[in-house]
Amino acid sequence: MKAVVMAGGEGTRLRPMTANQPKPLLPVVNRPIMEHVLRLLKRHGFDDTVVTVQFLATLIRNYFGDGEELGMNLRYVAEEVPLGTAGSVKNAEEHLRGEPFIVISGDALTDIDLTDMVRFHRENGAMVTIGLKRVANPLEFGIIIVDDDGRIQRFLEKPTWGQVFSDTVNTGIYIMEPEVLEHVAPGENVDWSSDVFPRLLKDGAPLYGYIAEGYWEDVGTHESYLRAQADVLSGRVDVEIDGFEVSPGIWVAEGAEVDPDAVLKGPLYIGDYAKVEAGAELREFTVLGSNVVVRSDAFLHRAVVHDNVYVGTRANLRGCIVGKNTDIMAGARVEEGTVVGEECVIEAEAYLANNIKVYPFKTIEAGAVVNTNVIWESKGQRSLFGPRGVSGLINVEITPELAVRLAGAYATTLKKGAVVTASRDVSRAARTLKRAVVSALTAAAINVQDLEAAPLPLARFHTSQPGLSGGIALRTTPGDPQSVDIVFLDSSGADLSPAAQRKLERVFSRQEYRRAFPGEIAELSFPSRSIEAYTRELLTSIDLSGVDEANLKVVVDCAGGTGSLILPALLSRIGADVLTVNNRLDEASPTDTVAKQTRDLRRLGELVASARADFGVRFDPVAERLQLVDGRGELVDNERALLVVLDLVAAERKGGRVALPVTTTRVAEQVANRHGVQVQWTPTSTDELTKAALAEDIIFAADGRGGFILPEFSRTSDGIAAFVRLVGLVARTKMSLNQIDQRIPQAHLLRRSVPTPWAVKGSVMREVVEAAAGREIDTTDGVRVIEPDGSWALVLPDTAEAVTHLWAEGPDDETAQRLLEEWAAVVERAEG
Secondary structure (H helix, E strand, O other): OEEEEEEOOOOHHHOOOOOOOOHHHOEOOOOEHHHHHHHHHHHOOOOEEEEEEOOOHHHHHHHHOOOHHHOOEEEEEEOOOOOHHHHHHHOOHHHOOOOOEEEEEOOEEEOOOHHHHHHHHHHOOOOEEEEEEEOOOHHHOEEEEEOOOOEEEEEEEOOOHHHOOOOEEEEEEEEEOHHHHHHOOOOOOOOHHHHHHHHHHHOOOOEEEEEOOOOEEEOOOHHHHHHHHHHHHOOOOOOOOOOEEEEOOEEEOOOOEEOOOOEEOOOEEEOOOOEEOOOOEEOOOOEEOOOOEEOOOOEEEOOEEOOOOEEOOOOEEEOOEEOOOOEEOOOOEEOOOOEEOOOOEEOOOOEEOOOOEEOOOOEEOOOOEEOOOOOOOOOOOOOOOEOOEEEEEEOOOEOHHHHHHHHHHHHHOOOOOOEEEEEEOOOHHHHHHHHHHHHHHHHOOOEEEEEEEOOHHHHHHHHOOOOOOEEEEEEEOOOOOOEEEEEEEOOOOOEOOHHHHHHHHHHHHHOOOOOOOHHHOOOEEOOOOHHHHHHHHHHHHOOOOOHHHHOOEEEEEOOOOHHHHOHHHHHOOOOOEEEEEOOOOOOOOOOOOHHHHHHHHHHHHHHHHHHOOOEEEEEOOOOOOEEEEOOOOOEEOHHHHHHHHHHHHHHHHOOOEEEEEOOOOOHHHHHHHHOOOEEEEEOOOHHHHHHHOOOOOEEEEEOOOOOEEOOOOOOOOOHHHHHHHHHHHHHHHOOOHHHHHHOOOOOOEEEEEEEOOHHHHHHHHHHHHHHOOOOEEEOOOOEEEEOOOOOEEEEEEOOOOOEEEEEEEOOOHHHHHHHHHHHHHHHHHHOO
């Protein structure tokens, strides 16, 4: 059986290490990753190997040659353009005809038993066998679920936590029959996991998954690269170490000189012809490449140092990576997570802080303190974006400097000359940060229309107008006056999609910002009639017939937010008798704390009851969401408010579909179906709900947290539009909110959150799927387990915090509570 080693990747997340050498040549304990892979193949009898190359292919050819030194026969097939994982193998088809073959990545460290995997493949008569491994964090890999016999049931590429239903991931090791290549188009960019395998699975081909027990590490980030070194030194992976174990855990290669007065605390590795002077201290998991010199009194701990590096006296290296031919001069410090590229000079007493990336051929001056990347490279960090955009503490995590860099990255994703909006809430922090944002955008040749303080729905509406490419809105984080959110908008006024967020994050992390030439500096303008345009379009789109005759009386609380800028002019034109409170811009309270919300809602209820109003509405400080108070002055909670508004909309439209998150009570389905309306269940993220609302037949969408989407006016959440629509609906229904509420069945939906470490989230979801065996499950978002009587429980990992959320609904509170307890116990048991 022949082997195919895929060695064409650029390894962009590993830059600057891979800036001028291919990822398969990165050394793990002083031997290229690909050499470890080739030795594994040789050990299992795969002597005849085809290597697919693309990025810096000549370096790989020159290093391994024809494979004679390894006792193998190596042939190389180059891609002129990237062809994808399947396309690159198809490109080597002439060498693979007539017999099965194994495909393995040249940049993953593993000791998986390939012989046993071949046995498994043959015994099952598989067309394709995929090597699988259980991992703690499956987000960066393709998830695969198999049945008890190992036959593959489902694929999912790079999921979010809400989509995780297993911790069994694709290792990129495949055994294939030659006819598989007939399903790959020649010369095209084709991927195994996203293109070929799902198609074969749909056609019923025998695809199997082999769950490997051995070691496997996808060396794709700096953290995993350091981890791989430690695992080799700790004996967790069965690979050959080129050297002598002079004492337990201390490996020294041929020709190395280690002074007897040097301090060595293993496990560690010292490469051939390296020199370690007296007084130097090498601690656990340190790796020195060939010809490295470590001078006296230097200290290295968990440092990986490539070939020909000089480490001066008193230098201090901790948890870092140093590229070959670099000089670290006397007294210099390189801290945790920092990567120094090849051919650099770090002069005396220089200090490189945590997680710094220094591009090759750079010089850091003596005594310099470096806190930011010297060049444009990837950090490999956890996602910059959270559920509310980019969030953090004011002037601690979110500073004007960070705002400038973020805006510069956003500008770089747009064309020069594009027009975007900038807006903010009433806070001084948002005002200050917006000025920084505007400066960065105009400096990058992006024209800015500054809406100044504006409700978020107005900012979204204005951004969606023809000729605009996006926007940035700044607001105080809901419930946290010490924090701020930076919300990036696309050309439709919606939050950036996950794909657009990843694109922006790549630019930001590499610091590859575009700068305009002096003649390209863009303009800043202040649109003068944006409120009038929003109000006119809203009143044109929303049906307000019957309001004048209904003599409605409504109390509106603007919460001291930016809704105050629109509501007075709007309310005078809707035909209802309206009393407004907190109708001002309150800089001192730019967000809703629990205390403020409770106080204002109690006061609103008192005003509604004393004024004998039909209902009351309280907006959040940016007017994106609203809360309802009925005619008796009692609060209608958000879940109930969703059902009330849904009932009104569905009764009027009598057809179409509504989009609701899977966490919504199934009473919503009863309400909708009663009026001939269907429910489309969506994942819980705002982006997914907004995307669902784009469909032509969607008549309503809501998130259950006070956010409503009225597609006849806008495809994004808009509290002001929802209020105007509600006024029209109540007027024509001629029923009070309380009467409408009473005709809707009571829901019995309970929720709980269970702390869950990041490292076990994948295994928790696998346990949940296994515990649900024999019951119907829905994986729209998380795992929803449906009981025969219609009761259900949903287990959903949080995307931003180390928490798992649970919902349970039943015909009564007792059933819902029992379900909640049952699945909380499953989650807690899976955590160990």
